[in-house]
Amino acid sequence: MERLGTRLCIGLDPRPEWHPAGVDLWDHCRDVLEACERYACAVKPQVAFFEAQGLRGLEALFRVLELARQIEIPVIIDAKRGDIGSTAEAYAAAWMRGANAGAALTVNPYLGRDTVQPFVDAAKEEGGAIFCLVKTSNPGAGDLQDLSTDRGTVSEVVSSWTTDWNEVGKGYGPVGAVVGATRPVELHRFRQLLPRSLLLLPGVGAQGGKPADLAPAFHPGGRGAIVSASRSVEYASRGSDFAIAARGSAKELREAINTACEVVTPR
Numbered sequence: 001m002e003r004l005g006t007r008l009c010i011g012l013d014p015r016p017e018w019h020p021a022g023v024d025l026w027d028h029c030r031d032v033l034e035a036c037e038r039y040a041c042a043v044k045p046q047v048a049f050f051e052a053q054g055l056r057g058l059e060a061l062f063r064v065l066e067l068a069r070q071i072e073i074p075v076i077i078d079a080k081r082g083d084i085g086s087t088a089e090a091y092a093a094a095w096m097r098g099a100n101a102g103a104a105l106t107v108n109p110y111l112g113r114d115t116v117q118p119f120v121d122a123a124k125e126e127g128g129a130i131f132c133l134v135k136t137s138n139p140g141a142g143d144l145q146d147l148s149t150d151r152g153t154v155s156e157v158v159s160s161w162t163t164d165w166n167e168v169g170k171g172y173g174p175v176g177a178v179v180g181a182t183r184p185v186e187l188h189r190f191r192q193l194l195p196r197s198l199l200l201l202p203g204v205g206a207q208g209g210k211p212a213d214l215a216p217a218f219h220p221g222g223r224g225a226i227v228s229a230s231r232s233v234e235y236a237s238r239g240s241d242f243a244i245a246a247r248g249s250a251k252e253l254r255e256a257i258n259t260a261c262e263v264v265t266p267r
């Protein structure tokens with residue numbers, strides 16, 4: 001974020017049916033990532049879109065991880081894993097330890113606090129991070145996440161776990177939080193509830209979130225939040241100019257986010 005002056009994360013959600021003829025999953029991801037790398041502080045492949053293509057898709061995902069390593073861009077693996085503890089350990093082994101580890105993994109905490117612990121342990125042991133779903137960007141997020149409990153709403157309870165996992169200390173801890181960019185009025189509250197968490201904000205562009213509304217998610221100096229955009233960058237064009245269009249969209253978004261959090265965009 002500091003080196004490139006950007007808080008933008010490029011999402012890779014490849015849909016081969018939107019590609020120009022002859023451009024496969026890997027070609028598309030590679031060209032988009034290479035075109036946008038200087039405007040992005042992270043890349044977020046959504047595992048579902050790779051899994052949907054079977055072995056070919058998984059191979060493309062592993063190549064994305066390898067390319068990201070080469071060009072030194074941190075990978076947030078968006079797999080939203082969550083299961084009973086022993087299975088969560090296997091998910092953590094798959095995505096946070098060893099050859100296919102990213103810099104961070106998204107985790108679904110809604111099976112309970114114990115099920116997140118293996119991911120927290122892996123993050124602390126491996127020097128990685130997780131982003132725990134706190135308040136998601138989808139229209140029905142409040143069905144469960146806004147329910148009241150004797151300790152606040154469900155999403156506020158998850159926020160308090162997240163803050164506990166980060167413990168007391170300086171700087172950001174290894175447990176970040178996903179808060180939808182589609183919910184600007186709630187950002188200030190979550191920023192306060194999650195003082196040591198990096199916030200990952202998906203939902204800009206295709207889901208209607210606007211960079212100009214995201215200032216409350218940031219700490220002074222434009223710190224503490226990453227804005228993720230997938231379709232609006234990767235498919236800024238569905239024609240053969242897709243990489244150039246993706247670069248243009250990433251550049252514009254970087255600037256709009258920097259303007260919102262009052263940071264000067266490097267030339």
Ligand SMILES: O=c1ccn([C@@H]2O[C@H](COP(=O)(O)O)[C@@H](O)[C@H]2O)c(=O)[nH]1
Nearest residue numbers: 046136137180202203206207229230231
């Ligand atoms: O609350 C959430 C959590 C994750 N996502 C993921 O982010 C991208 C959004 O894609 P766009 O094309 O920019 O809308 C996608 O991979 C989701 O699974 C989210 O949207 N909201």
